[in-house]
Amino acid sequence: MTKTTSIPVKSITSAADMVMEDRVHKSLYSDPEIFEEELDKVFNHTWVWLAHESEIPDSGSYKTAKIGRQPVIVVRDRKGNIHVLQNRCRHRGATVCEKKHGKTKAFTCPYHGWGYGLDGSLRALPKPEEYENILDKAEFGLNSLRFETYQGMIFATLDDSIESLDSFLGGAKKWMDLFMKQSGGYPVQVLGDHRFRFPGNWKIQLENTTDAYHFPIVHKSFISSIDDQTAEVFDFLDGDGFVEDLGNGHSVMVMIPDLVDLEANLDDPIPERFQPLADELAKEGKSEAEIKRLVRAVGGSGFNLNLFPNVSCSMAFFRNLVPISVDETEIHHVAIGGKGAPAAFNQKRMRLHEHFQGPMGFGTPDDGEAWERVQHGSKAGTDGWIMVNRGMSRLSTSEDGNVKGAVCSETGMRAAYQQYKKMMAAEEKE
Amino acid sequence: MSENQLYTRVSEFLSLEADLLDHKAYDEWLALWEKSGLYIVPVEHDVTDFANHLNVAYDDDEMRQLRIARLSNGEAVSTVGAENTVRTLSRIRILEASDELVTVRCAYCLYENNKNGVRAFPANVEFILKPTEDSFLIQQKVARVMKSNEHLTTVSYLF
Structure with a gap:
């Protein structure tokens, strides 16, 4: 086994070299050149999550997002088709939309008034006579990007040559299917999001979603704020949970095995903290079966699914990371509920989300x-390694044939970093 | 009570509320509240149906007490390093007043001394106050914090 301090930093010549099986070099958090390289080699050449279909429910509904640092618009056109458009006017390059989300009939550039349809096509521009015979409108629509969806999650890519989303997600799809069971029998609906920035590198957050080890330490004050029965559920480090490497950088961390399938065990007793919800639903005349289904689903799934590189299906919400600079990252915690579900159910989901997530x-x-x-500590010394070797000596094989470690192993981090290494080792791409 | 007297009493109360938070007199702060009162920091500034929207904070009596415990008990790493704060308020305007309720809006800024420097969180804050014999109880406090609808940093304080 390699000793922690024995690898001289001088032997490292590239970002890919900084990822070993059991450790990564701290320069990956702080080197601005590596950050620029990541935007190209990782974010420009993979599937990047942008939105959930419920965020653009109607014709004209849109959400702005980013692929790496590149602004895009996810929009639904008049026929109900989704488009992912580069948010850049084809005339002089201004963004055509700066709102987070909304509803519109068209996108009009604020600079010179070029107007684009919901499908990105250039419809009209002021004083067109000056373009006579020199501009074909059909060639000057907003650039349209390749996108694919799975379980309502919309991913786009700047690289037309990469594998299909279906193939990229691979073993993660089974867990996405399970995750989407948490809206109590109603379609999954985004209810809003919390957005905040922290002064640190994006990969620190990527690691955290698959880090159960920190939970009882960092979240002691949260655990103190919940009832004993719930605290017992969250005391999962000694339980039967596990982390599984799902391939392509994806991983799942099952913390509460009993809550993997929210449509199973519907006859389990109602947890104390959800009894008031059950009572309220009963008062509204909901059937016993529906109450059981809603109450079982309301707290979310017992696992975090980490999808490389920028989103996770994390217990009860989507966690989306947006790299801003080498030492700044924006995080979106997207709350979800059920479309058309009883108001009490969605309210409870939002209150639970507010309790743990977001800036406050x-x-x-x-x-x-x-x-x-x-991030701060990464400035100390020159020969600094970040250890991700926890649980390496006790790995097993899952029933799906994947590498599996204990719930508090760093198996998911290693999975993400090996995908990162593979992408960063690729030859310079266009 | 004359308009001037009401304005003076409301201003004094708002200053008291901010002062108690700045000086971490949390038990006294909790005592300013009507039990059914709500402390809300909405995400979107135009929202009024807070219960049916996602908020940054939506604290009823129980959550207020839990939040104060979190700010006080030393278990939360983000609050342990939290140093002093300064809250300033101005532009106090009474929007509605009756014997039962007084609605007041003010400009409010929380300055926090963070290890990265002094950060400012400007906000429009609206109180609904319930007059008592010699003061008020807070029925609702809504802090519409600048940038809450875009992105904030994490916050270790109450607005």
Whole structure:
């Protein structure tokens, strides 16, 4: 086994070299040149999550997002078809939309008034006579990007040559199917999101979603704020949970095995903390079967599914990371519920989300503090390694044939970093 | 009570509320609240149906008490390093007043001394106050914090 301090930093010549099986070099958090290389080699050549279909429910509904640093618009056209468009006017390059989301009939560039349809086509521009015989409108629509969806999640890519989304997600699809069971029998609906930035590298957050080890330490104050029965459920480090490497950088961390399938075990007793919800639903006249289904689903799934590189299906919400610079990252915690589900159900989901997530949650600020400390600590010394070797000597094979470690192993981090290494080792791409 | 007297009493109350938070007199702060009161930091500034929207914070009595415990008990790493704060408020305007409720809006800024420097969180804050014999109880406090609808940093304080 390699000793932790024995690898001289001088032997490293590239970012790919900085990822070993059991450790990564801290320069990956702080070197601006590596960050630029990541935007090209990782974000420009893979599937990047942008939105859930429920965020653009109607014709004209849109959401702005980013692939790496590149602004895009996800929009539904008049016929209900989805488009992912580069957010850049084809005339002089201004963005045509700066709102987070909304509904529109068209996108009009604020600079010179070029107007684009919901499908990105250039429809009209002021004083067109000056373009007579020199501009074909059909060639000057907003650039349209390749996108594919799975379980309502919309991913896009700047690289037309990469494998299909279906193939890229591979073993993660089974877990996405399970994750989408948490809306109590109703279609999954985005209910809003929390957005915040922290002064640290994006990969620190990528690691965290598959890090159960920190939970009882960093989230002690959250655990103190919940009832004993729930605290017992969250005391999962000694339980039967596990982490599985799902391939292509994806991994799943099962913390609460009993909550993997939210459509199973519907006859389990109702947890104390959800009894008031059950009572309220009963008062509204909901059937016993529906109450059981809703109450079982309301707290979310018992696992975090980490999808490389920028999103996770994390217990009860989508966690989306947006790299801003080498030492700044924006995080979106996207709350989900059920479309058409009883208001009490969606309200409870939002209140639970507010309790832990977001800038003022009882969990997120403490995560943020730990991530910030990692970024700060990465400035110490020159020969600094970040260890991701936890659980390496006790791996097994899952029933799906994947590498599997204990719930608090760093198996998911190693999975993500090996995909990162593969992409960063690729020859310079266009 | 004359308009001037009401304005003076409301201003004094708002200053008291901010002062208690700045000086971490949390038990006294909790005592300012009507039990059914709600402390809300919405994400979107135009929202009024807070219960049916996602908020940054939506604290009823129980959550207020839990939040104060979190700010005080030393278990949360993000609050342990939290140093002093300064809250300033101005532009106080009474929007509605009756014997039962007074609605007041003010400009509010929380300055925090963070290890990265002093950060400012400007906000429009609206209180619904319930007059008592000699003061008020807070029925609702809504802090519409600048950038909450875009992105914030993490926050270790109450607005």
